[in-house]
Amino acid sequence: MQIITSPSNEKIKQVALYSKKASSRKDDGVFLAEGVKLVREIPFGLIREIYISESCLEKEKNSLPKGFDDKMAVLPDHVFEKISTMKSPQGMLAVVKNLSYGIKDITGKDPLILVLEDIQDPGNVGTIFRSAEAAGVTGIVLSENSADPLSPKVVRSTMGAIFRMPFVVSSDIPALVRNFEKEGIVCYAARLENGKPYYECDMTSKCAIIIGNEGNGLSPEVNKAASCGIYIPMNGKTESLNAAVSASILSYEAGRQRRII
Amino acid sequence: MQIITSPSNEKIKQVALYSKKASSRKDDGVFLAEGVKLVREIPFGLIREIYISESCLEKEKNSLPKGFDDKMAVLPDHVFEKISTMKSPQGMLAVVKNLSYGIKDITGKDPLILVLEDIQDPGNVGTIFRSAEAAGVTGIVLSENSADPLSPKVVRSTMGAIFRMPFVVSSDIPALVRNFEKEGIVCYAARLENGKPYYECDMTSKCAIIIGNEGNGLSPEVNKAASCGIYIPMNGKTESLNAAVSASILSYEAGRQRRII
Numbered sequence: 001m002q003i004i005t006s007p008s009n010e011k012i013k014q015v016a017l018y019s020k021k022a023s024s025r026k027d028d029g030v031f032l033a034e035g036v037k038l039v040r041e042i043p044f045g046l047i048r049e050i051y052i053s054e055s056c057l058e059k060e061k062n063s064l065p066k067g068f069d070d071k072m073a074v075l076p077d078h079v080f081e082k083i084s085t086m087k088s089p090q091g092m093l094a095v096v097k098n099l100s101y102g103i104k105d106i107t108g109k110d111p112l113i114l115v116l117e118d119i120q121d122p123g124n125v126g127t128i129f130r131s132a133e134a135a136g137v138t139g140i141v142l143s144e145n146s147a148d149p150l151s152p153k154v155v156r157s158t159m160g161a162i163f164r165m166p167f168v169v170s171s172d173i174p175a176l177v178r179n180f181e182k183e184g185i186v187c188y189a190a191r192l193e194n195g196k197p198y199y200e201c202d203m204t205s206k207c208a209i210i211i212g213n214e215g216n217g218l219s220p221e222v223n224k225a226a227s228c229g230i231y232i233p234m235n236g237k238t239e240s241l242n243a244a245v246s247a248s249i250l251s252y253e254a255g256r257q258r259r260i261i
Numbered sequence: 262m263q264i265i266t267s268p269s270n271e272k273i274k275q276v277a278l279y280s281k282k283a284s285s286r287k288d289d290g291v292f293l294a295e296g297v298k299l300v301r302e303i304p305f306g307l308i309r310e311i312y313i314s315e316s317c318l319e320k321e322k323n324s325l326p327k328g329f330d331d332k333m334a335v336l337p338d339h340v341f342e343k344i345s346t347m348k349s350p351q352g353m354l355a356v357v358k359n360l361s362y363g364i365k366d367i368t369g370k371d372p373l374i375l376v377l378e379d380i381q382d383p384g385n386v387g388t389i390f391r392s393a394e395a396a397g398v399t400g401i402v403l404s405e406n407s408a409d410p411l412s413p414k415v416v417r418s419t420m421g422a423i424f425r426m427p428f429v430v431s432s433d434i435p436a437l438v439r440n441f442e443k444e445g446i447v448c449y450a451a452r453l454e455n456g457k458p459y460y461e462c463d464m465t466s467k468c469a470i471i472i473g474n475e476g477n478g479l480s481p482e483v484n485k486a487a488s489c490g491i492y493i494p495m496n497g498k499t500e501s502l503n504a505a506v507s508a509s510i511l512s513y514e515a516g517r518q519r520r521i522i
Contacts, residue, residue, distance in 0.1 A: 127503045134495035134502055164497060233522040234395035236425055241395055242388045248506040249513055261494040
């Protein structure tokens with residue numbers, strides 16, 4: 001266990017930069033996971049460093065996992081605030097080595113894939129990871145214009161699912177969808193027209209569900225590439241559902257049809 | 262149409278106060294709805310005043326509903342910022358007369374009621390209203406410790422459902438649940454133990470679904486008062502779902518069983 005007291009310590013300056021700039025994290029192949037519960041969910045081998053505030057250490061010292069000690073630095077609370085990514089810091093933050101998957105990691109046995117096109121709200125993307133794990137989704141593809149899945153806010157909103165759910169970022173979702181269809185993965189585009197209610201869609205075989213941006217829906221290219229349409233019927237005057245809600249309802253329907261929930 | 266140019270205009274000072282203090286809104290029996298789309302969803306009779314920024318008026322002038330003119334004041338953009346409740350104001354905000362319902366408004370014909378115990382995140386409460394309307398829920402009860410349903414953030418997150426979904430705030434949820442049960446409204450408490458998977462619960466007759474706080478779950482008193490438990494099975498290491506996601510999945514299951522979606 002190391003003790004750092006100065007905010008101008010080189011390590012602190014480095015982590016403060018990580019917390020502010022996505023590019024500095026990318027350059028070093030790391031991301032940040034912050035929160036007392038979240039840090040405990042990280043597979044140990046992925047942790048590069050752990051930072052803990054003095055007051056958090058005081059509270060947690062009797063329950064810290066074995067092995068944390070070697071990677072841990074203790075900071076005065078005001079120094080911890082310099083590196084925190086949260087408005088109300090809990091006092092524990094880890095620098096984590098990047099997760100990296102290939103498309104093969106998500107198209108294995110009985111794939112049930114979520115494809116997110118331009119879902120920009122970090123809270124929604126994180127919530128989708130969380131629900132997806134619970135529903136039995138096997139992997140997630142995100143378009144480049146979606147929220148960065150390794151940004152601090154998304155990582156926090158996944159509540160740990162980010163460490164367990166394979167994901168890939170794709171620069172060409174229409175091409176990916178066409179490839180899926182060629183491989184026999186049925187692609188369901190979530191849209192209001194030209195589709196079936198979700199409970200009439202057969203999702204028992206290998207399939208992908210494609211969710212678009214709440215404001216704009218799916219792009220015409222993606223709509224064209226997918227062989228099926230799927231929708232969630234709505235009462236009242238509602239025009240759309242929250243993207244995380246839609247993704248969760250559709251994932252749970254698939255999990256239910258597959259009898260894995 | 263009125264034109265206001267000074268930030269020290271009395272009306273502007275009043276609305277700026279509404280935007281900052283819940284108590285000042287309550288004292289005057291009003292709430293705020295902000296956003297170009299949202300303001301159009303307000304039933305006309307409920308609107309007390311509409312404020313629009315000069316640049317928003319320029320964009321929207323050809324598509325404003327009839328009748329807006331009489332209630333509308335135009336402000337320079339920098340004055341509009343004084344009254345805005347948003348980080349990136351769109352330039353349209355309305356002062357709305359309070360919505361007020363009694364318990365009878367939500368226990369009418371074929372009730373399908375959501376009860377929210379201490380759901381504190383405004384975004385979640387708003388998203389629940391939005392999904393609830395779409396799923397065919399007939400009314401929502403919120404505990405006093407839930408987010409204020411008429412706070413600007415909740416109102417925005419409902420995407421207009423707040424104007425159409427009856428709701429009641431209750432200071433005694435256990436008593437309310439006991440009363441529901443006496444009236445033959447079956448109460449399903451969402452909890453992990455002592456219940457059935459959601460797809461095995463019969464929600465075709467009059468019923469209420471009770472959702473608790475993500476961190477703490479339902480209080481023991483509410484758990485005791487409800488005659489049934491209901492849960493959403495989870496794969497992987499997920500410990501819970503987002504509260505809005507849970508409420509949406511359960512509401513949609515009820516809507517599906519009732520064949521209203």
